Amino acid sequence: MGDPSLRPDRIPRHVAVIMDGNGRWAQQRGRSRIEGHREGLEAVRAIVRAAGDFGVEVLTLYAFSLENWNRPQAEVTELMRLLDHYLEVELEEVMRNDIEVRVVGRLDRVPLGVRKRLEEAIERTRGGRAMKLVFALSYGGRAEIVDAARKLLRDAELGKVDPERLDEKTFAAYLYDPELPDPDLLIRTGAECRVSNFLLWQIAYSEIYVTETMWPDFREANLRDALIDYQSRERRFGLTSEQVRDGRESG
Ligand code: IPE
Ligand code: IPE
Ligand code: MG
DSSP states (O other): OOOTTSOGGGOOSEEEEEOOOHHHHHHTTTOOHHHHHHHHHHHHHHHHHHHHHHTOSEEEEEEEESGGGGSOHHHHHHHHHHHHHHHHHHHHHHHHTTEEEEEESOGGGSOHHHHHHHHHHHHHHTTOOSEEEEEEEEEOHHHHHHHHHHHHHHHHHTTSSOGGGOOHHHHHTTSSOTTSOOOSEEEEOSSOOOOTTSSTTTTTTOEEEEOSSOGGGOOHHHHHHHHHHHHTOOOOTTSOHHHHHHHHHHO
16 A cells, blocks of 8 residues: 555454544534534545455444443434445445445344345345455444353254353354454554453454544544554464464464
């Protein structure tokens, strides 16, 4: 991408983003929170395009948490409307760019119209090869683990899984979308250093990047900064630095 400090051979496969700070962005400008969410959509458009251009394979966007259902009704309604609007306006562009749309979360709580729009987007983009675009919607990390445990227990009752032989790989197959690799990089905009119930199982070894930039201001250059920072990290997965370097040399 013309930036000599970004190495194209070490782009994270899966980038997950906690898109936070819309409300504060608006507040700082004397505008309503809802206007902040509207501006946030521009950032979504830009980052979907940029992530694909950088060669990211999976981009997961935390669009709405289970806890967000407790926000004022007008804000919840507007957030759902905005998602609906995004899917309506961007679907053609997403298809043109060969992007596959997916969704994770407790969708039974999502308004029918939005759900239909999502189903259409998933249907029409299935098999897209450039990038997977995953919306975490009505999503909670603990809920995902509980939902996985529920399905697993049912299968155990049916004799399909043996509790004695349960391991992490078997368990992970019960998560919402087991085909996705774990995030390599977790980005949070809006400065808060917390995970807010996002992908709790999957972020076990993700590199975390928190920026003060509010989501509505986040653009390709900010994503590039995050990727450059990621590339400077040494991922050790519990090993020593020497082991990691030796492994890299021999492998
Ligand atoms: C993120 O921005 C959008 C959602 C949670 C849906 P916020 O609305 O949380 O913005 P702040 O954190 O209040 O600034
Ligand atoms: C996390 O942001 C959820 C999304 C970005 C969708 P929140 O604003 O809801 O998180 P907290 O409340 O600050 O932890
Ligand atoms: Mg917030």
